Amino acid sequence: MLEAAEKKRLIAKARQLRERMVEVTYTCGGAHIGGALSQHDILVALYYKYLRLDPKKPDWSERDRFVLSKGHGGIGHAVILSDKGYYEDKLLNDFNKTGSPFGMHLDRLKVPGVDASTGSLGHGFGIALGMAMGARVTGKSYRTYCLIGDGECQEGSVWESAMAAAHFKVSNLICFVDRNGFSLDGPTEKVMALEPLDKKFEDFGWKVLTIDGHDFDAICEAIEAGHQERKKPVMIIAKTIKGKGVDFMESKTGWHYGGLDDEMKKKALDSIQRRYPD
Numbered sequence: 001m002l003e004a005a006e007k008k009r010l011i012a013k014a015r016q017l018r019e020r021m022v023e024v025t026y027t028c029g030g031a032h033i034g035g036a037l038s039q040h041d042i043l044v045a046l047y048y049k050y051l052r053l054d055p056k057k058p059d060w061s062e063r064d065r066f067v068l069s070k071g072h073g074g075i076g077h078a079v080i081l082s083d084k085g086y087y088e089d090k091l092l093n094d095f096n097k098t099g100s101p102f103g104m105h106l107d108r109l110k111v112p113g114v115d116a117s118t119g120s121l122g123h124g125f126g127i128a129l130g131m132a133m134g135a136r137v138t139g140k141s142y143r144t145y146c147l148i149g150d151g152e153c154q155e156g157s158v159w160e161s162a163m164a165a166a167h168f169k170v171s172n173l174i175c176f177v178d179r180n181g182f183s184l185d186g187p188t189e190k191v192m193a194l195e196p197l198d199k200k201f202e203d204f205g206w207k208v209l210t211i212d213g214h215d216f217d218a219i220c221e222a223i224e225a226g227h228q229e230r231k232k233p234v235m236i237i238a239k240t241i242k243g244k245g246v247d248f249m250e251s252k253t254g255w256h257y258g259g260l261d262d263e264m265k266k267k268a269l270d271s272i273q274r275r276y277p278d
Contacts, residue, residue, distance in 0.1 A: 001221070002216055002217050002220055006049070007216050009048070010044055010045060010048060010049065010216045011216065011276060012276075012278075013044055013083075014040060014041055014044045014276070015272060015273075015275075016083075017040065017044065017076075017079050017080060017083060018037065018245045018276070019269055019272055019273075020079045020082075020089075020092075021033060021036055021037065021040075021075055021076055021079055022246070022260065022265060022268045022269055023265070024075060024078075024079060024092050024093075024095050025075065025258075025259065025260055026259075026264075026265040027092075027093055027095070028094075028095040028096045029096075029259050030257060030258060030259035031075040031095070031096070031104065031257065031258075031259075032072040032073060032074070032075065032104065032256060032257050033243070033246075033249065033255065033257075034180075034182070034242045034243045034252070034255035034256050034257075034258070035070060035072060035073045035076075035178065035180065035256065036073045036074075036075050036076030036077075037076070037242070037243050037244045037245055037246065037249065038180040038213070038241060038242045038244050039068075039070070039073050039147055039178045039213075040244065040245075041213060041214045041216065041219060041240075041244075042147060042176050042178070042213055042219055042238055042240075043068075043076060043077065043080055043147070044080070045216055045219045045220055045223065046066060046223070047066075047080050047084060049220065050064075050145075050220075050223055051063075051064045051066060051145070052064045052142065052143075053084070053113075055081075055084050055085040055086045055112075056085075058113050061140065062140060062142055063142060064143050064144070064145065065115045065128070065131045065132075065142060065143075066115060066145045066146070066147075067115055067116045067118065067124045067125075067127055067128040067131070067144070067145070067146045067147070068106075068116075068118060068124065068146075068147055069121070069122075069123070069124025069125045069127075069128065069147060069148040069149070069152060070118075070124070070147065070148055070149035070152055070178060071105035071106065071117070071119035071120075071121075071124065072104065072105060072119065072257075073147075073149075073178075074103075074104060074105050074106040075095065075104075077106055078092060078102055078106060078111070079092065081111065081112070081113040086111075086112040086113040087111075087112055087113075104119075105117070105118060105119035106118075115131070116128070121151070121152040121155050122152060122155030122156070122157035122158050123157060124146065124148065125148050125152075125157070125158050125161045125175065126157060126160070126161040128145075128146035128161075128175070129164060129165050129170060129173060131144045132144040132165075132170045132172050132233075133168060133170055135172055136170075136172070142172075143172050143173075143174065143227075144172060144173050144174075145173075145174050145175070146173065146174075146175040146176070147175070147176045147177075148175060148176070148177055148178070149177070149178050149183070150177055150178060150179045150180065150181065150182075150183070150188050150194060151182070151188055151191070153177065153188075153197065154183075154188070154191070154192045154194070159204065162201060162205075162206065162235075163204055163205075165205075165206070165233040166204050166205025166206055166232065166233060167205070169231055169233075171229050171231055171232055171233060171234075173233040173234070174223065174226040174227075174233075174234045174236065175233065175234070175235050176235075176236045176237075176238050177197065177235065177236070177237045177238060178213065178238060178240055179197070179237050179238055179239050179240060180240045180241060180242040180251075181242070182242045182251070182253055182256065183256070184253075184256045184257075185253075186253050197237060198210050201235045201237075206232055206233050206234065206235045207226075207229050207232040207235070208234075208235045208236075208237065209222045209225060209226075209234070209235070209236045210236075210237045210239065211236060211237070212239055213238025213239055213240035214240060214241065214244055219236075219238070222236045223236070242255065243255045245271065245272045245275050245276070246271045246272060247271045247275075248264075248267060248268075248271070249268070
């Protein structure tokens, strides 16, 4: 269980960066904000409590690795990396514009702090597996964390990686599924049913935990349980809400990608402030 002060700090940071996501989406004209908001609390817990990183040395060989396999959530990753000090926040004002280092999917060669360029769904998971296995081969102590989308779990390459990770007992790999229930084309269970997703990963040989992906106590407890696992890779199925924090976006397929005008920006910020009061 988190200490009250630390939980309050994480909630405040999540609110601050949700607001920044809205501002950047407004400025750049559009982003994959729905999925960035659903994954957000997981990334906040990782970056502000667990990941061993040094923004002044983004290529530090002992750093923990994080792969955002659902690369379209890049706007959520970008605001966190900025806040952590990898680059100046003002650079985000040109997000996804000509000449900007920030595309909709973050490029590791252009954005400090990004460990893998992802976007073609399914391959980030395999990259994370390779990183985790690389630590074993080179005798490094770093952990690798990965976040995949639930729609992404309809890709065959996800299951190839899942099978390999279990076979090689890659216990220094902790993965999350952002289980918001939606993909670009609609509810995942209508597009290509995934359930029972937990049982599928268990059958592939993973230790599986299912949590509320917006509850910091649950997120942190699951990560710490993952740290104790010595024989299996760990999959944390995080039940989330697409567009979490912005009431008119929540659980709406249409907010997989979208832009904001002046009125919508105000409504979005008002919603976040109501949901996360000071």
